[in-house]
Amino acid sequence: xxxxxxxxxxxxxxxxxxxxxxxxxxxxxxxxxxxxxxxxxxxxxxxxxxxxxxxxxxxxxxxxxxxxxxxxxxxxxxxxxxxxxxxxxxxxxxxxxxxxxxxxxxxxxxxxxxxxxxxxxxxxxxxxxxxxxxxxxxxxxxxxxxxxxxxxxxxxxxxxxxxxxxxxxxxxxxxxxxxxxxxxxxxxxxxxxxxxxxxxxxxxxxxxxxxxxxxxxxxxxxxxxxxxxxxxxxxxxxxxxxxxxxxxxxxxxxxxxxxxxxxxxxxxxxxxxxxxxxxxxxxxxxxxxxxxxxxxxxxxxxxxxxxxxxxxxxxxxxxxxxxxxxxxxxxxxxxxxxxxxxxxxxxxxxxxxxxxxxxxxxxxxxxxxxxxxxxxxxxxxxxxxxxxxxxxxxxxxxxxxxxxxxxxxxxxxxxxxxxxxxxxxxxxxxxxxxxxxxxxxxxxxxxxxxxx
Numbered sequence: 403x404x405x406x407x408x409x410x411x412x413x414x415x416x417x418x419x420x421x422x423x424x425x426x427x428x429x430x431x432x433x434x435x436x437x438x439x440x441x442x443x444x445x446x447x448x449x450x451x452x453x454x455x456x457x458x459x460x461x462x463x464x465x466x467x468x469x470x471x472x473x474x475x476x477x478x479x480x481x482x483x484x485x486x487x488x489x490x491x492x493x494x495x496x497x498x499x500x501x502x503x504x505x506x507x508x509x510x511x512x513x514x515x516x517x518x519x520x521x522x523x524x525x526x527x528x529x530x531x532x533x534x535x536x537x538x539x540x541x542x543x544x545x546x547x548x549x550x551x552x553x554x555x556x557x558x559x560x561x562x563x564x565x566x567x568x569x570x571x572x573x574x575x576x577x578x579x580x581x582x583x584x585x586x587x588x589x590x591x592x593x594x595x596x597x598x599x600x601x602x603x604x605x606x607x608x609x610x611x612x613x614x615x616x617x618x619x620x621x622x623x624x625x626x627x628x629x630x631x632x633x634x635x636x637x638x639x640x641x642x643x644x645x646x647x648x649x650x651x652x653x654x655x656x657x658x659x660x661x662x663x664x665x666x667x668x669x670x671x672x673x674x675x676x677x678x679x680x681x682x683x684x685x686x687x688x689x690x691x692x693x694x695x696x697x698x699x700x701x702x703x704x705x706x707x708x709x710x711x712x713x714x715x716x717x718x719x720x721x722x723x724x725x726x727x728x729x730x731x732x733x734x735x736x737x738x739x740x741x742x743x744x745x746x747x748x749x750x751x752x753x754x755x756x757x758x759x760x761x762x763x764x765x766x767x768x769x770x771x772x773x774x775x776x777x778x779x780x781x782x783x784x785x786x787x788x789x790x791x792x793x794x795x796x797x798x799x800x801x802x803x804x805x806x807x808x809x810x811x812x813x814x815x816x817x818x819x820x821x822x823x824x825x826x827x828x829x830x831x832x833x834x835x836x837x838x839x840x841x842x843x844x845x846x847x848x849x850x851x852x853x854x
Contacts, residue, residue: 420607424672427612431676435619442620445613449677452610455603456682459596461556461564463685464706466593468565471699472572473586480813481569481703488704488809492712493748495801498648499714500747503721504740506640512633512722513729516782565706600685607669611676618678618788630786633726640718641793649714649804656808657818662825663803666690670799678788680795684709687803694824695817696810704809708802715797719790720747720765723783728775730782739774 416422435442472481507513547562549555555563575582646660653660664671667690670683684705691701724743728735735743769775783790810816 420604421669421672423608424611424669424676427608428615428672428676431612431615432619435616435621436623439620439623442616445620446617448613449610449615449617450613452603452606452613453677453679453682455606455610456600456685459599459603460561460681460684462592462596463600463688464561464564464702465556465568465571466589466596467688467698467702468568468706469572469575470586470589470593471697471702472569473575473582473589481573481699484700484703484809484813485707487812488707488805489711491805491808492708495648495652495805496712496714496717497748499644499717499797499801500721500744502640502644502648503718504725504744506636506718507722507725507729510632510636511729512636513726513731516730517732561706561709565703568702597685597689600689604686607673607676607682610682611673614677614679615675621788630783633723633783634786634789637719637722637790638793640722641715641797644714644718645797645800649801652808653804656804656811658807658821658825660804663807664800666694666825667799667803671796674796674799675792678791678795680709680799683799687799691803691806694807695820696806697813697815700810700813700815701806704806705802708805709798712802712805713794713798714801715794717747718797719794723765723790724769724775727769727782731776733775735774743769 431442431445434445546560547566549558549563549567552567555567575586650660653663667683667687670687670690673683674680688701688705691705692698721744724747725735725740727733807816807821811818
């Protein structure tokens with residue numbers, strides 16, 4: 403019996419592999435930030451520039467993927483069903499994340515012993531974030547999903563308005579049927595163009611990771627963790643427990659290993675760690691999930707929506723950090739106040755994606771509903787928030803990847819044989835030769851996109 407799938411014989415040299423380049427860039431950035439902090443801080447534009455390059459095309463990636471996927475569906479009820487399943491899954495898992503953060507804070511009590519007098523804290527340092535937190539109500543958040551114009555949705559760069567426009571256009575194209583074929587072909591061609599641009603931009607990922615990490619270490623310094631190391635360590639440990647203790651069993655139930663999935667998206671993991679943002683890896687994550695065997699329509703709907711509503715890392719951070727501030731300032735919370743924090747965090751955590759500062763702003767807004775907790779206490783963690791944002795963004799990305807596979811499987815839109823082969827390393831995505839032992843894989847050829 404021949405081997406099921408044959409690997410490509412030629413391999414890239416080690417220095418040409420993206421994740422190796424990113425890993426090396428991060429290591430160099432840490433050394434630079436530690437020994438030459440002033441120079442390292444000046445590297446910030448490199449990280450900011452890379453993130454801006456990715457954000458420049460994210461709206462087009464979402465539009466092309468969602469429109470193309472929905473336009474190819476013959477059953478519009480399926481779109482509603484997939485969306486409903488995704489939102490239900492997001493709410494259940496993110497609520498578990500909030501609960502785990504709560505339990506971790508109660509068990510480990512990271513703020514105990516600080517005995518901070520709120521009057522001695524620099525309230526001005528948090529004031530700018532408090533202002534941003536009060537800028538938008540829940541009603542305004544919902545209304546802002548609807549853009550002023552179609553062009554405005556792309557100009558703003560917000561994910562949800564683009565998703566809304568994409569679903570609308572995809573629905574219309576599906577209803578038009580064959581009459582819309584020329585438009586669908588143009589969008590499919592545009593999708594190839596956009597992903598080609600993404601592949602070019604991703605070549606600069608090591609530069610972006612270097613700039614962002616150098617700034618973080620140079621600006622705050624590894625020593626800035628100091629007395630707050632317990633909180634940072636607890637947050638990373640809790641995040642790891644969530645990934646392997648919650649997402650791990652979910653992955654096992656869906657027929658794959660969380661360890662193998664993490665290896666499959668190792669480039670994305672390193673880029674997130676380097677840039678402290680989940681935005682740069684959205685396009686490549688969508689592409690990899692398609693190559694893994696998830697259907698394009700499900701990927702197009704679940705991943706962009708999950709970036710707003712499925713923020714597991716941010717959820718853990720919200721409850722853990724809120725109780726830390728209360729403990730550090732010796733603020734006793736009643737059960738009803740803790741329930742209030744939990745309930746509000748369920749809302750404010752939505753939209754707090756991996757972008758540095760978003761979760762901090764959402765947390766300030768959450769604390770505002772419990773007047774007994776001094777918002778000025780947020781100044782305690784302002785300096786280390788950048789270190790925690792890396793784990794937040796990372797858990798968000800992993801959670802959305804797992805969610806997409808779960809929803810694809812529930813819809814019968816997952817090629818399990820391909821997923822197993824890819825995760826086991828029996829196929830190099832995009833270049834594998836497929837034998838006759840798996841004829842159903844031949845019926846779903848890999849996308850003709852260059853491998854990152």
